[in-house]
Amino acid sequence: MARAASRDPLAEYKARRDFAKTPEPGPKRGKAKGNSFVIQKHAATRTHFDFRLEHDGVLKSWAVTKGPSLDPSQKRLAVMTEDHPLEYGGFEGVIPKGEYGAGPVMIWDRGIWEPIGDSDEGLAKGDLKFRLHGDRLNGEFVLVRMKPRKEDRGRQNWLLIKKRDEYAGDGNEPTERFDTSLKSGRTMGQILHGESAVWTSNRAQKKTSARSKRAVKTKPRKRPGAR
Numbered sequence: 001m002a003r004a005a006s007r008d009p010l011a012e013y014k015a016r017r018d019f020a021k022t023p024e025p026g027p028k029r030g031k032a033k034g035n036s037f038v039i040q041k042h043a044a045t046r047t048h049f050d051f052r053l054e055h056d057g058v059l060k061s062w063a064v065t066k067g068p069s070l071d072p073s074q075k076r077l078a079v080m081t082e083d084h085p086l087e088y089g090g091f092e093g094v095i096p097k098g099e100y101g102a103g104p105v106m107i108w109d110r111g112i113w114e115p116i117g118d119s120d121e122g123l124a125k126g127d128l129k130f131r132l133h134g135d136r137l138n139g140e141f142v143l144v145r146m147k148p149r150k151e152d153r154g155r156q157n158w159l160l161i162k163k164r165d166e167y168a169g170d171g172n173e174p175t176e177r178f179d180t181s182l183k184s185g186r187t188m189g190q191i192l193h194g195e196s197a198v199w200t201s202n203r204a205q206k207k208t209s210a211r212s213k214r215a216v217k218t219k220p221r222k223r224p225g226a227r
C-alpha cells in the first residue's frame with residue numbers, strides 16, 4: 001500500500017472519496033508546469049483553511065486550523081494532508097453529508113506562489129520558503145515541519161509563518177477581514193444553501209438571495225409541488 005501511494009501521489013485522495021457521491025474533482029494528475037496556489041475555507045467538522053501549493057502536477061496540501069496570518073509573531077499550525085488534484089483549485093461547493101470532509105468549501109484566495117530556493121529540497125527538508133502573489137495574501141512565508149512526536153500518530157505537523165516584509169503587520173488577520181469567496185462573492189452560508197451572491201449596492205436588496213428572487217419572478221406561473 002505504501003508503494004502504491006508513492007507511485008501515485010493521488011492514491012490517498014482517491015481512496016478517501018466516493019466520486020459518485022461527492023462533487024469534488026476526480027483524482028486526475030495534471031502536467032507538472034505551473035505554480036498556482038489556492039486557499040479554501042472549509043467548514044467541515046471544524047472550520048479550517050486548506051492551503052494548497054501546486055507542485056509536480058498535484059496540489060501539496062496543509063490544513064491550517066486558524067488560517068493564515070500576516071502577523072509574523074503568529075505561528076499557525078498546518079497539518080499536512082493528502083495531495084489533491086490540480087483541478088481541486090477551482091472547486092467551490094458543498095461536500096455532502098456522510099462524505100469525507102462534509103461541508104461547504106469556499107475559494108478564499110488564489111494566485112501564484114514563487115519558491116525561494118529549491119522547492120523539492122524545501123519540502124524534503126521541511127523548510128519551504130516562498131512568496132505568495134495572491135489577491136488577499138502577498139509576501140514571504142515559510143512552512144516549517146515540526147519534529148515528529150508519538151502523539152502525532154503519523155500526522156505531519158508544520159507551522160505556517162509570515163516573514164517580515166511590507167505585507168506583514170502586527171495583528172493583521174486577513175481571515176477576519178475577508179469572509180466571502182474570491183470566485184463567487186458568496187459567504188459560507190450562501191455556498192451551503194446553494195445560493196448566488198447578489199451583486200447590488202442597494203442595501204435593502206442585499207439580503208435577498210438569488211433563489212428567493214427567482215421565486216418572486218416565477219410567481220405568476222405557480223407550479224404545484226415546486227420548491
Ligand code: MN
Binds near residue numbers: 048
Ligand atoms: Mn479541508
